[in-house]
Amino acid sequence: MVLRYAYLLRGSWARIAELAYWPTMQMLMWGLLAEFLAGHSAFFVRAGGVLIAAVLLWDILFRGNLGVSISFLEEMWARNLGQLFASPLRPHEWALSLLVISFLRTLIGILPAALLAIPVYRFSIFDLGPQLVAFFALLLVFGAAVGLAVSALVLRYGLGAESLAWVAVFAVAPISGIYYPIAVLPEWLQPVALALPSAHVFEGMRAALVDGVVDADRMIYAAALNFLYLGGGFVVFLRVFDIARRRGALLQMGE
Amino acid sequence: MSAAGAGNAEDGAGAAAIRVDGLFKRFDDIEAVRGLSFSVARGHIVALLGGNGAGKTTTIAMLLGLITPTAGRIEILGVDMIGNRYAVLPRMNFSSPYVDLPKRLTVRENLRVYGALYGVPRLGEAIGRISADLNLTALLDRPYGQLSSGQRTRVGLAKSLLNRPAVLLLDEPTASLDPETAERVRAYLSGYCRETGATMLIASHDMVEVERMCGQVLMMKEGRLVHDGTPAELIAAYGRDTLEEAFLAIAAGNGW
Numbered sequence: 001m002v003l004r005y006a007y008l009l010r011g012s013w014a015r016i017a018e019l020a021y022w023p024t025m026q027m028l029m030w031g032l033l034a035e036f037l038a039g040h041s042a043f044f045v046r047a048g049g050v051l052i053a054a055v056l057l058w059d060i061l062f063r064g065n066l067g068v069s070i071s072f073l074e075e076m077w078a079r080n081l082g083q084l085f086a087s088p089l090r091p092h093e094w095a096l097s098l099l100v101i102s103f104l105r106t107l108i109g110i111l112p113a114a115l116l117a118i119p120v121y122r123f124s125i126f127d128l129g130p131q132l133v134a135f136f137a138l139l140l141v142f143g144a145a146v147g148l149a150v151s152a153l154v155l156r157y158g159l160g161a162e163s164l165a166w167v168a169v170f171a172v173a174p175i176s177g178i179y180y181p182i183a184v185l186p187e188w189l190q191p192v193a194l195a196l197p198s199a200h201v202f203e204g205m206r207a208a209l210v211d212g213v214v215d216a217d218r219m220i221y222a223a224a225l226n227f228l229y230l231g232g233g234f235v236v237f238l239r240v241f242d243i244a245r246r247r248g249a250l251l252q253m254g255e
Numbered sequence: 256m257s258a259a260g261a262g263n264a265e266d267g268a269g270a271a272a273i274r275v276d277g278l279f280k281r282f283d284d285i286e287a288v289r290g291l292s293f294s295v296a297r298g299h300i301v302a303l304l305g306g307n308g309a310g311k312t313t314t315i316a317m318l319l320g321l322i323t324p325t326a327g328r329i330e331i332l333g334v335d336m337i338g339n340r341y342a343v344l345p346r347m348n349f350s351s352p353y354v355d356l357p358k359r360l361t362v363r364e365n366l367r368v369y370g371a372l373y374g375v376p377r378l379g380e381a382i383g384r385i386s387a388d389l390n391l392t393a394l395l396d397r398p399y400g401q402l403s404s405g406q407r408t409r410v411g412l413a414k415s416l417l418n419r420p421a422v423l424l425l426d427e428p429t430a431s432l433d434p435e436t437a438e439r440v441r442a443y444l445s446g447y448c449r450e451t452g453a454t455m456l457i458a459s460h461d462m463v464e465v466e467r468m469c470g471q472v473l474m475m476k477e478g479r480l481v482h483d484g485t486p487a488e489l490i491a492a493y494g495r496d497t498l499e500e501a502f503l504a505i506a507a508g509n510g511w
Binding site for chain 1: 282319320364374
């Protein structure tokens with residue numbers, strides 16, 4: 001199945017360009033804002049790269065989600081579910097292939113923006129070192145868990161729900177503390193935010209870039225939460241898949 | 256997953272390739288299939304007939320594991336299809352003009368992906384052989400979406416034969432083919448079954464095709480099996496001269 005999605009990407013330069021286009025534009029825009037703020041704020045003088053790092057890390061989460069849900073939608077648009085599931089392909093094997101292709105799509109999307117930030121803004125996210133690998137993995141897995149849940153919704157309610165693939169992940173954006181600490185949220189909302197792996201990653205990012213410390217506890221907590229979210233995403237996806245078999249939806253789904 | 260190929264000796268000669276017992280399927284308030292029971296002997300080519308809405312597509316989808324029955328039992332090659340479908344799916348395949356392949360992938364890419372899913376050994380050789388047999392070699396590097404409907408039908412057939420299935424389910428296998436190509440495809444499919452001992456269940460509205468290829472006819476109406484016998488027995492049972500006339504007599508009253 002990974003081969004199927006790789007063929008699809010290889011066959012269209014526009015698809016590959018689209019993967020990198022938005023993260024690059026975002027990085028350039030937020031980089032300019034960071035440069036402006038650095039001239040007016042002592043905080044940004046001290047931690048100039050924090051906005052650029054935030055936008056790059058957010059895009060890992062966003063792309064991780066899209067990588068799963070768009071690959072899933074490709075099968076719906078192609079009316080290919082009947083062919084796939086009359087073959088020996090098992091639903092969990094398909095879901096795993098969606099995670100692998102999500103990883104590849106995210107790398108293709110983020111790497112150009114991360115590399116471009118080095119000459120343009122003299123900021124290298126790679127300076128985060130091993131922490132970057134942890135941030136990347138945690139955000140990718142959380143994005144994939146959201147993507148699986150969104151895919152399950154589309155499988156249950158049809159292509160009328162496909163716009164969720166693009167917008168669903170933004171529900172966690174305000175409370176993930178991408179550009180500001182969780183402490184600025186209303187007190188009652190902070191526990192909700194801390195139930196998200198993404199909130200711990202962005203707090204960890206600020207700890208690394210602003211204070212120069214590695215907050216390992218947060219990473220462990222985020223990994224435990226991810227385990228729950230990804231497990232939940234799988235359970236929901238497989239359950240909805242069973243319902244689709246009962247409803248005959250695997251043959252009917254399509255444009 | 257491995258492509259065991261057709262006619263595996265361990266299946267036990269003479270046993271049914273497909274056995275359906277008391278099959279029901281209800282979608283909300285619609286009963287699509289009502290108490291269907293039949294069996295298809297190994298190595299036979301059997302037609303599944305019926306007018307629109309008779310329940311043929313739902314039945315085929317249940318045989319493939321794409322739809323879960325409300326009640327009843329399905330055995331394919333002696334394996335319980337409902338509880339253990341992945342034990343037998345590598346030895347089955349299907350083709351339907353109503354279920355597409357990815358349009359942006361080339362024919363070769365599609366065959367590679369599906370060959371890999373079915374665990375076909377020496378996939379490159381298998382693709383070369385089936386493409387030559389179905390006159391697809393010149394089309395291998397063209398996107399599937401750019402092909403004519405007749406060419407797509409042949410690509411679907413190539414996909415369905417790639418793993419040399421022991422049980423092949425075909426929905427209108429010659430749809431959109433010109434008469435000459437359709438005749439070649441029928442001869443090829445019949446030859447495949449003769450050589451490999453594979454079993455074929457065909458849903459078709461082409462009665463000439465059914466008479467030419469099939470030794471057994473299963474006739475469905477309103478979700479029930481109304482006839483199970485040879486084409487000649489069906490014609491005689493309804494006092495008609497041709498299978499087409501017998502089909503029209505049975506299907507009458509289905510409305511539009």
